[in-house]
Amino acid sequence: MGFWTNKGYRTAFDDAEDLAYPPSGGRIKMWLLGVGLALVPIGYGIYCWRIGHAFLFGEDSNLDVTGTTAIAFAVAYISVGIFIHAHWFWGLHPRFELVSYILKFLAVLLFLGSFGYGIYRVVIA
Numbered sequence: 202m203g204f205w206t207n208k209g210y211r212t213a214f215d216d217a218e219d220l221a222y223p224p225s226g227g228r229i230k231m232w233l234l235g236v237g238l239a240l241v242p243i244g245y246g247i248y249c250w251r252i253g254h255a256f257l258f259g260e261d262s263n264l265d266v267t268g269t270t271a272i273a274f275a276v277a278y279i280s281v282g283i284f285i286h287a288h289w290f291w292g293l294h295p296r297f298e299l300v301s302y303i304l305k306f307l308a309v310l311l312f313l314g315s316f317g318y319g320i321y322r323v324v325i326a
Contacts, residue, residue: 214261231290238284238289239283246275249275250271257319274315277315284304284309
């Protein structure tokens with residue numbers, strides 16, 4: 202049962218484990234989530250990259266960054282969009298499931314590198 206419908210005692214590790222496997226659904230979910238939802242972080246990341254200014258959204262406040270730190274967070278936002286696209290678009294396509302795994306792996310590496318660099322720049326600089 203996926204994390205959309207399971208209301209039990211789940212942790213973030215349970216949800217991350219669900220994202221490691223192909224999703225369930227049809228063409229509507231493929232296009233709504235795989236394209237529509239993926240365009241939100243990709244579009245925001247491209248916007249942040251263009252203007253060199255980004256927000257790291259938080260629960261109580263937002264972190265406003267500029268320069269190379271903003272570019273790093275922009276790349277992190279774009280990688281989140283790539284992960285969403287790979288999981289729900291290519292993961293729901295039966296012949297391209299392998300592409301989904303490869304893209305998700307690369308998106309996670311890209312996210313960890315860029316987000317880690319952004320946090321490093323915020324904490325150290």
